[in-house]
Amino acid sequence: MNYVKYRKLKNSIFHGIIFCVTLIGIVILAILLIDIIRRGIPFLTKTFFTNFPSRFPNKAGILPGIVGSVNIILLTIAFAVPVGLGTAVYLEEYAKNNRLTKFIKINISNLSGTPSIVYGLLGLAVFVRVMGLGKSILSGALTMSLVVLPIVIVSSQEAIKAVPQYLRHGSYALGATKWQTIRKIVIPAALPGIFTGVILSVSRALGESAPLLMVGAATYVSKLPDSVFSVFTALPLQIYYWMGLPKEDFKDLAAAGIIVLLAILLTTNAITIVLRNKYQRSVE
Amino acid sequence: MTQSANAAQDRKAAGNRIRRMKLSNTVARNILFLFASITILTTLGIIISLLRDSIGFFAEVPIKDFLLGRVWTPLFNDPQFGVLPLVSGTVLITFVSGLISIPIGLFTAIYLSEYANRKVRKVIKPILEVLAGIPSIVFGYFALTAITPFLKNIIPQTEIFNALSASIAVGVMTIPLVSSLSEDALRAVPDSLRQGALALGSTKMETSLKVVVPAAISGISASFVLAISRAIGETMIVTIAAGARPNLTFNPLQSVQTMTSFIVQASQGDNPHGTVGYYSLFAVGLLLFLITLGLNVFSHHMVDKYRKEY
Numbered sequence: 001m002n003y004v005k006y007r008k009l010k011n012s013i014f015h016g017i018i019f020c021v022t023l024i025g026i027v028i029l030a031i032l033l034i035d036i037i038r039r040g041i042p043f044l045t046k047t048f049f050t051n052f053p054s055r056f057p058n059k060a061g062i063l064p065g066i067v068g069s070v071n072i073i074l075l076t077i078a079f080a081v082p083v084g085l086g087t088a089v090y091l092e093e094y095a096k097n098n099r100l101t102k103f104i105k106i107n108i109s110n111l112s113g114t115p116s117i118v119y120g121l122l123g124l125a126v127f128v129r130v131m132g133l134g135k136s137i138l139s140g141a142l143t144m145s146l147v148v149l150p151i152v153i154v155s156s157q158e159a160i161k162a163v164p165q166y167l168r169h170g171s172y173a174l175g176a177t178k179w180q181t182i183r184k185i186v187i188p189a190a191l192p193g194i195f196t197g198v199i200l201s202v203s204r205a206l207g208e209s210a211p212l213l214m215v216g217a218a219t220y221v222s223k224l225p226d227s228v229f230s231v232f233t234a235l236p237l238q239i240y241y242w243m244g245l246p247k248e249d250f251k252d253l254a255a256a257g258i259i260v261l262l263a264i265l266l267t268t269n270a271i272t273i274v275l276r277n278k279y280q281r282s283v284e
Numbered sequence: 285m286t287q288s289a290n291a292a293q294d295r296k297a298a299g300n301r302i303r304r305m306k307l308s309n310t311v312a313r314n315i316l317f318l319f320a321s322i323t324i325l326t327t328l329g330i331i332i333s334l335l336r337d338s339i340g341f342f343a344e345v346p347i348k349d350f351l352l353g354r355v356w357t358p359l360f361n362d363p364q365f366g367v368l369p370l371v372s373g374t375v376l377i378t379f380v381s382g383l384i385s386i387p388i389g390l391f392t393a394i395y396l397s398e399y400a401n402r403k404v405r406k407v408i409k410p411i412l413e414v415l416a417g418i419p420s421i422v423f424g425y426f427a428l429t430a431i432t433p434f435l436k437n438i439i440p441q442t443e444i445f446n447a448l449s450a451s452i453a454v455g456v457m458t459i460p461l462v463s464s465l466s467e468d469a470l471r472a473v474p475d476s477l478r479q480g481a482l483a484l485g486s487t488k489m490e491t492s493l494k495v496v497v498p499a500a501i502s503g504i505s506a507s508f509v510l511a512i513s514r515a516i517g518e519t520m521i522v523t524i525a526a527g528a529r530p531n532l533t534f535n536p537l538q539s540v541q542t543m544t545s546f547i548v549q550a551s552q553g554d555n556p557h558g559t560v561g562y563y564s565l566f567a568v569g570l571l572l573f574l575i576t577l578g579l580n581v582f583s584h585h586m587v588d589k590y591r592k593e594y
Binding site: 208 | 306312313320324330333334336337387391394395399408417418420421424425426429456459463487488510517544548551573576579581
């Protein structure tokens, strides 16, 4: 009987320990957010959003970072979504179950585990040098689309897999070809899941800095880009630049930049969660 | 007469339409295949561009000196390219961050999958997803401006840039990776196993640790390997918080340089195209790519080999 009590006590202690351990991640997240908000809020003025970086912390702004990030993300989506969705459709609907298909699938999962800085080296060697695009928005966006491509592919695949077979069978029975079925039945039904993947890749592209640094994104830009061949900066790089300056005020400025970055990311995350809840219900 | 001519015309038109439909199906299939092959081209592009520029490097520096050399001074007048200090920096950061992410992630997963009720899970899981979505640059900032001063308070000989602070940030960043993948693995274990253990009089703790965790071990270890691979490739946190001194040490209070932070540092400097310094970027990149590729392949292999079908 004593032994049973001892085992039950051990179980309770274990329960307590793993609950506290679970809280560690949450507590650190809370400290991180509070610390950043406390430091950054005083610098979040109207001019912070409309000014260029400056030697004077209270005049410095994040406008080029925001414009650069928006440009990069729009182009990245324009490249990565058609290719990623197309790949997913091919793999789920057309591809035969042979060695080539298996190889493509393994390759995609390896690509998703490749560090983003390696994509940066690829971008530097291929887009900047061989293709001669230089240190431009286009080089950055092409590199970034390769970074997010596995995310788009995998989430589109999941979405396509979740479309029930009877919808396809109904379409075939009416005489539709595979392509017509995909276009008019499968993709519309999978759209919420595909959209979730797109948003996930937007938030990844927004937070990534290493590949952009590699293709020569500037950390200090004094005019807005006028074409896809312009020099550019991005939100996280602007933050990185301020972080590296010795003056303590610039570190607070970096915190203000982080607040902007996190606000955008949390908004996109919230959209994903809402969409997923809606989507899960409609499938059930 | 005209009626049958009309019917023939209709049939012909319908036949044409069907042919067109089939043609567009074939065209679509081929275009989609081209899209799918872009993923293979990407891998080929990575391998070719890393190899091509590494060859320039290894023409000047023997592979043996690169892999076994203990001094990394690419910017000196008499540069030495022994990669071991960068490797030791990477290993140190990866090891210490693993000491944080692996136990915390696994315990979190056990709690969420075996102990927490639905309500608690519904609160904790989205918070962990937020943690997972925070960019590494933010963790880098946190390491530099919060963790390092905190460490300096406790241990005064901590350097301003140090491996420990970066490792803690990398560890925290990878907690959600370990916890979500391990939780998936734990939840995939069928309830019949748990019920069997409980029916034999086991406590929940004994059931979790002696039955459920061993049954899910392939997925759990795959999550560990992925966390390690992520820590090896992590760039911004170490660039910001760990410093830039190639340092063959396992003292986490000192400044170190990792493979990734060297790549960033060298790409920001003015290493003219065609010099050994420029090529060294790609040689280190190649080593990094091979290591993470090996780990990824290993983790898939493990999942395949030890996956049990229930």
